[in-house]
Amino acid sequence: MILNVNNASFSYDGITKQFEDISFSLGRGEILSLLGRNGTGKSTLIKCILSILRLQGGKVEIGGRRVADMRPEEIAQQVGYVPQTHHAVFPFTALDFVLMGRAPHIATFAVPKEEDYEKAEAAFARIGITPLREKCISEMSGGESQMVMIARALAQEPSLLILDEPTSHLDIGNQTKTMATIDRLAADGIAILMCTHFPDHAFLVSHTVAILEKGRLIAQGRAEDVITKENLREAYGVDICVHYIEEAGRTVCIPISPCGCRGREATTPANRHGAMIASPLAEGETNGFR
Amino acid sequence: MKTGRETGDVAVGLLRSVSREGMPIRDAVLRFIPAGKAIYLLPAALFFFSLFFGRYMMDPVETFRILTVGTANAFLDSASSLLSTLTGHQVLLPSFEQTWGASEETVVFRIRLPRVIAAMLVGGGLSIAGASFQGLFKNPLVSPDILGVSAGAGFGAAIGILLSGNPMVIQISAFFFGILAVAVAYGIGRTVGKSSTLVLVLGGIIVGSLFSAFISLTKYVADPYDTLPAIVFWLMGSLSAVANADIAAVAPPILLGSICLFLVRWRINLLAAGEEEARALGVDTKKMTALLVIASTIVTASAVCISGIIGWVGLVVPHIGRMLVGPDFRKLIPVSAVLGASFLLVVDDIARTLTAAEIPLGILTALIGAPFFAYLLTRKKVGWIS
Numbered sequence: 001m002i003l004n005v006n007n008a009s010f011s012y013d014g015i016t017k018q019f020e021d022i023s024f025s026l027g028r029g030e031i032l033s034l035l036g037r038n039g040t041g042k043s044t045l046i047k048c049i050l051s052i053l054r055l056q057g058g059k060v061e062i063g064g065r066r067v068a069d070m071r072p073e074e075i076a077q078q079v080g081y082v083p084q085t086h087h088a089v090f091p092f093t094a095l096d097f098v099l100m101g102r103a104p105h106i107a108t109f110a111v112p113k114e115e116d117y118e119k120a121e122a123a124f125a126r127i128g129i130t131p132l133r134e135k136c137i138s139e140m141s142g143g144e145s146q147m148v149m150i151a152r153a154l155a156q157e158p159s160l161l162i163l164d165e166p167t168s169h170l171d172i173g174n175q176t177k178t179m180a181t182i183d184r185l186a187a188d189g190i191a192i193l194m195c196t197h198f199p200d201h202a203f204l205v206s207h208t209v210a211i212l213e214k215g216r217l218i219a220q221g222r223a224e225d226v227i228t229k230e231n232l233r234e235a236y237g238v239d240i241c242v243h244y245i246e247e248a249g250r251t252v253c254i255p256i257s258p259c260g261c262r263g264r265e266a267t268t269p270a271n272r273h274g275a276m277i278a279s280p281l282a283e284g285e286t287n288g289f290r
Numbered sequence: 291m292k293t294g295r296e297t298g299d300v301a302v303g304l305l306r307s308v309s310r311e312g313m314p315i316r317d318a319v320l321r322f323i324p325a326g327k328a329i330y331l332l333p334a335a336l337f338f339f340s341l342f343f344g345r346y347m348m349d350p351v352e353t354f355r356i357l358t359v360g361t362a363n364a365f366l367d368s369a370s371s372l373l374s375t376l377t378g379h380q381v382l383l384p385s386f387e388q389t390w391g392a393s394e395e396t397v398v399f400r401i402r403l404p405r406v407i408a409a410m411l412v413g414g415g416l417s418i419a420g421a422s423f424q425g426l427f428k429n430p431l432v433s434p435d436i437l438g439v440s441a442g443a444g445f446g447a448a449i450g451i452l453l454s455g456n457p458m459v460i461q462i463s464a465f466f467f468g469i470l471a472v473a474v475a476y477g478i479g480r481t482v483g484k485s486s487t488l489v490l491v492l493g494g495i496i497v498g499s500l501f502s503a504f505i506s507l508t509k510y511v512a513d514p515y516d517t518l519p520a521i522v523f524w525l526m527g528s529l530s531a532v533a534n535a536d537i538a539a540v541a542p543p544i545l546l547g548s549i550c551l552f553l554v555r556w557r558i559n560l561l562a563a564g565e566e567e568a569r570a571l572g573v574d575t576k577k578m579t580a581l582l583v584i585a586s587t588i589v590t591a592s593a594v595c596i597s598g599i600i601g602w603v604g605l606v607v608p609h610i611g612r613m614l615v616g617p618d619f620r621k622l623i624p625v626s627a628v629l630g631a632s633f634l635l636v637v638d639d640i641a642r643t644l645t646a647a648e649i650p651l652g653i654l655t656a657l658i659g660a661p662f663f664a665y666l667l668t669r670k671k672v673g674w675i676s
Contacts (some may be wrong), residue, residue, distance in 0.1 A: 087564065089393070089562060090617035100571055
């Protein structure tokens, strides 16, 4: 097992638990998708795995060693992290940016060597973005910078790749390409843990899916077993239909009768005074975002 | 002797040499200097120029001779006395003939040399510290005194002027309070707990305004005919009083801090990419932040304690460097040092030659630097302003 999370629990203030009793493990070439609503602690869990935050209880092991006992560069040699977005202040070129991924392999007072440049170039080639090498990250589209961040994580030569919502700000085409890239990396033997807001994507690539809700994993297992109408309602608080689409050859998740949305019929003139306008909010309370 | 008019022409000429008509500055520079390497020759050329240039104009060849032969003679002299003490006999090594008068020697070795070296150390040091802080705080608008070092040093100097007036005491007091201010700012940052650099900046703002108030207080109680002008002039910055002994005192810490920042220059890239990302890339951000703060503060405090407060250099020189070599701190740190040293050298030359009285450096750095920077900004698209 590459990643082992055992009874992990964490709290920011020591009173309210952000999450507790989290246990899962991840082997070579496996993909685990972590689902759950906004603010449920997915990103916090990732930070604990990366040892940026310290667990209150339980343990995280990477390659058989507790992260709490590892030095930062030792963790970074094993784990590549792709953040949700990169806020570019200085206009580094993509090559300089990907070169940063070599940091855990470079001594504190040293600068990248020829070998590090080769590894960075290899990371570009591996996900097919070599033409972006000289482009400034501040001038990149969301899709491009996502790919460059994945390349930087690959330059670390990790055995585990952690992606925090890799597709949440990408267009539909780039989402698919990103998923394909992730799938290919897993095929090469990298263990992948990703948070996502798209249960569909879990069907596309995941070996296992876990749903985090109210600080606990409410379900964990194969995508077909975990991504069910019942589990999704518990996780997201809305009814979601899980359906296999023949034409697409895949299973998709579609929210049913979205709370308060009038839909297309309601906005056409003939139906302007139709019943849809008065469609009630779920449980009659609020459609505020949770 | 040069007139003010001619000095102005020199300044214009320097601007011209950097950029030619209608050509982006980087291209212009790269055309003249392959691979941008020759920029490192700039301070050397300016160093020599500044030795013979001034209100007391000297012959360049003569100056070169004084510098080389004089240095060689001084070296031979000390070698002679060293050999004499070692062997117990009177040993007299031959020395070169001295073809110049005592006044020339005084001008070169006692007046201009310490001042020129001080300008280079202060300018280069402030620029390196500024560049590092811009990376650390992920903000190109940061200057080396963001954590309150200048305000602290200013207060230290003011106290020194009030209580003693001895230049040595003033310098030590300025250095001490400069370090103290940053230590307090850093302490506030650490006490709040989160390792975020934002808290550190807030700490710096708190300490900075506190010490600014203290400075005002010392001005308020100072003697308006005696100590008050001294405080005001110190706060405006000048290198006119720098002596060889001052150089010997501040050069080691400035060089040491700068070398430290130079060694970690690539790691500053990682911090500049974001704290969390740096952590995920295996950087111990707490240690790294501490290292950068300590090294930059030692450099800045050492510089400020002999020069007084000189703004603008540490903020703008890194920007000019970024225009030349891009944002990569591997190149930016050395280029900032070279540009900063050159810039302050030119400004100090103007400060001592433009009028019969000295012009405070703090005035000139902005007076010359601001239009120059505006000119550069309009000439070249800058990456961080999209």
